[in-house]
Amino acid sequence: MAGARSAVSVWLLYLLLLKATCTSFSGLASLPSIRADLVERHHVLSDQQLNAALAAGRSGPGPLGIYVVCVGYQVAGVPGAVAGLLAAITPAFFIIALLRGVGGAVTGAALQRTIRAIIAAAAGLLAATTIDLAASGITGAFTAFVAAASFVALVFTRVDTLWVMLGAAALGAAHKLITG
Amino acid sequence: MRLRTLAAVFLRIGNTTFGGGDPTVAALGRELVERRGALDPEQYGIVYGLARITPGTNMLAFCAGAGWMLRGWAGAVIAVTTVAVPPAIVALMLLWLFEAGMANPIATAALNAVIAAAVGLVLAASALLVLPLMRRTGYLRSALLATLSFLLVWKQALSPVEVLALAGLAGFLWREPVQP
Numbered sequence: 429m430a431g432a433r434s435a436v437s438v439w440l441l442y443l444l445l446l447k448a449t450c451t452s453f454s455g456l457a458s459l460p461s462i463r464a465d466l467v468e469r470h471h472v473l474s475d476q477q478l479n480a481a482l483a484a485g486r487s488g489p490g491p492l493g494i495y496v497v498c499v500g501y502q503v504a505g506v507p508g509a510v511a512g513l514l515a516a517i518t519p520a521f522f523i524i525a526l527l528r529g530v531g532g533a534v535t536g537a538a539l540q541r542t543i544r545a546i547i548a549a550a551a552g553l554l555a556a557t558t559i560d561l562a563a564s565g566i567t568g569a570f571t572a573f574v575a576a577a578s579f580v581a582l583v584f585t586r587v588d589t590l591w592v593m594l595g596a597a598a599l600g601a602a603h604k605l606i607t608g
Numbered sequence: 609m610r611l612r613t614l615a616a617v618f619l620r621i622g623n624t625t626f627g628g629g630d631p632t633v634a635a636l637g638r639e640l641v642e643r644r645g646a647l648d649p650e651q652y653g654i655v656y657g658l659a660r661i662t663p664g665t666n667m668l669a670f671c672a673g674a675g676w677m678l679r680g681w682a683g684a685v686i687a688v689t690t691v692a693v694p695p696a697i698v699a700l701m702l703l704w705l706f707e708a709g710m711a712n713p714i715a716t717a718a719l720n721a722v723i724a725a726a727v728g729l730v731l732a733a734s735a736l737l738v739l740p741l742m743r744r745t746g747y748l749r750s751a752l753l754a755t756l757s758f759l760l761v762w763k764q765a766l767s768p769v770e771v772l773a774l775a776g777l778a779g780f781l782w783r784e785p786v787q788p
Binding site for chain 1 (some may be wrong): 612622623628632648654658660661662663664665666667668669670671673674677682684688689690691692693694695698699700702703707713714715717718719720721722723724725726727728729730731732733734735736737738741744745749750751753754755756757758759761762767768769771772774775776777778779780781783784788
């Protein structure tokens with residue numbers, strides 16, 4: 429049950445999630461930092477739970493980063509979900525400082541290329557995280573096929589994530605019915 | 609634009625557009641710039657550009673910036689919460705559905721397949737982050753940064769935040785090749 433083995437306070441959870449969202453520049457780029465803190469360092473979340481949070485967060489409408497709410501819930505129940513929501517939305521308000529204060533100055537070439545380098549690094553971090561998540565999410569040839577098919581569908585087609593997740597669920601149920 | 613109208617626009621578009629941030633920001637631009645004339649194209653461009661360099665989820669930063677331009681702080685808070693809160697509730701409901709299905713073997717099989725698909729989703733997110741960068745700023749720079757970041761975290765030499773900081777420094781110092 430969510431929150432049953434929470435060993436971090438909701439405040440600390442918020443700070444850890446905020447650290448992850450504040451050091452990323454796209455929705456899922458916060459994942460490596462979240463996994464490092466909550467799975468590896470504090471042991472309050474399993475890879476299985478992290479995968480489930482990702483799947484739930486990506487199966488509905490809204491921003492990619494909303495999966496952080498599910499992560500918070502998995503760690504500390506409803507208060508954790510609130511912490512996750514606040515961590516997801518807090519960095520968004522930094523744009524007001526940019527709009528009010530520095531304006532066009534922050535769009536300089538050096539800053540742009542710095543951010544692009546961070547995004548490239550985030551891609552590498554996500555790839556490394558995939559290896560750890562696969563250890564719990566891929567348990568045989570069938571789940572490996574589902575993961576590969578999901579990757580191909582999401583990278584090479586414009587199909588929505590919702591349909592990929594629903595398709596995976598249907599495949600899983602059908603596979604179980606056929607193989608018993 | 610009245611606050612109630614602002615809330616209605618962000619609620620409708622933010623919660624009915626699937627596919628992540630870019631389609632939602634495009635749909636908001638169509639509504640706010642072309643249909644309602646609430647923002648001019650230059651304001652939209654500034655908010656869009658600054659949202660890309662604001663930490664966290666770009667789409668939420670765009671909503672905060674556009675809401676602030678339209679109605680100040682109240683507009684920013686309403687825009688972000690109307691876009692983030694309903695999807696968060698939907699995601700939590702999906703997570704509860706996942707957990708409730710664990711007692712049923714067919715549902716468990718479906719859930720395991722969804723979790724495997726989430727592994728593919730994370731790897732796809734990695735590819736979708738780095739591929740546009742490669743096309744825009746050259747293959748060598750982005751591929752090298754992503755690969756080095758992958759190795760540093762995978763071998764657990766550095767934490768994700770340390771890797772991102774190093775990548776940012778490298779990006780600041782290493783000028784991008786001029787594209788033809």
